[in-house]
Amino acid sequence: MSEGGWFADLDPDDVAGAAAAIRDGRADAPADWPALAVEAGFAPDAATYYDRLNAAAVRAAREAAGEAERAPDQQLVHAVRAMEDCARTANELAERVAEWAGAVYGEAGTGVDFAREVAAREPGTPVEACVVGLAGRVAGLADERDALRAFVEREAPAVAPNLSAMAGPVLAARLVSLAGSLQALARKPSGTLQVLGAEDALFAHLRGHASSPKHGVIFTHEYVRGTPPAQRGSAARALAGKLTLAARVDYYSGERKPELDAALDERIARIRARGPS
């Protein structure tokens, strides 16, 4: 039954066809493929068979893994992670600049804005050259962060239209990034999406020495943050439920469904109207 093997009906020199057969094929049970391939005339001997298999499998794995890595949702994941790296690093260096520049120039400023101001100065001494140079790096990193954010804001609606409309492009990208891919996010239950980004708190809870987290990164959403603490758990649960639906629509159909947002707006309005209980 050599027709079950990857090499069935293949021209031995057709590496592209062989790679496709490896990627798309399947069989219920393995067999002595090397012997069957020799018998079927695909290879003159086992050594040649393994050489051809190696070439075809290398190509198949490179193609399939490459496609997965180059998928648009993966570019979004890289971009939002890079954006966060740039933001964190800019803030950290800005603190160093604030301390050093404060000492050198005798003034008190903070943050990236102060670093931008320092970066624009003409240094008069070697020490000032160091401070101004470092401040320039902060400004550059902050610019890079902004450019990456612009990319995320442009790309997220293309990758996940409903999720982006509901969560905003940056939060949508963060959720995809935490899940690993849009497919992985679409397959998660809403209770998991609700606590994505709160893994430390979740595991502390599972080990039995903490209460369960009410929200992870979705806390940045106005519908959670802007809801009074007493109803925040309900709001987070409702938001996570609708975001899960949105992610599934985005992954499985990709079509924009504005009625999803409307249903969420209504749920949140009702939760907030309950008042403190």
Place this chain on the structure above:
Amino acid sequence: MSLPSGVERRAIDGRERLATRGEPVYGEPVADGWRAWDPGRSKLAAMLERGLDVGLAPGATVLYLGAAAGTTVSHVADVAGPVYAVEFAARPVRDLVRVAEGRRNVVPLYADARDPERYAHVVEAGVDLLVQDVATRGQAAVAAANRRFLAGDGRLALAVKARSEDVTAAPTAVFDRVVDELAADFEVLETASREPDHRDHLAVVARPRR
């Protein structure tokens, strides 16, 4: 248990280390063509260091589930015959493919070990050694699903990762459960706790039940 032939203790960087002979791939220390195989990085090397008889032998056919970037696979391929290396994450497959380009006996497969029908048209029957190191729940079920590839006298070398199975339970309870489930399809020959090199891991060597 002595080391399988093809794996030796050699003096590399001034101390005795496990090593195999072949082209270096990932920046490992090398001496006289022998590449150091670090038990702190490779669970299979840790099993050998511990003296487990995992069934690695010259020319053996190997199915390796959870091949990752192929560092351990490269050492296995130095010793064994055909090595079918299954990995489900795209990023490490990039490195695994590089290993397979330098070692013609490695067959990289970008596939899910829980879904063996997707590679049964490639992996041959009668595999001598099934190595499993996957970070997923249901590790015993993965081994059972892949039993179809193993020869009757083949060996399963399994690295059980307690945290993948259940983060909340005590590792020993998880190990007991996995070994129990495994017993339906396999006869467990040896187990060894993997401290200190690999915390929360249990090494299991088993053979298929008839």
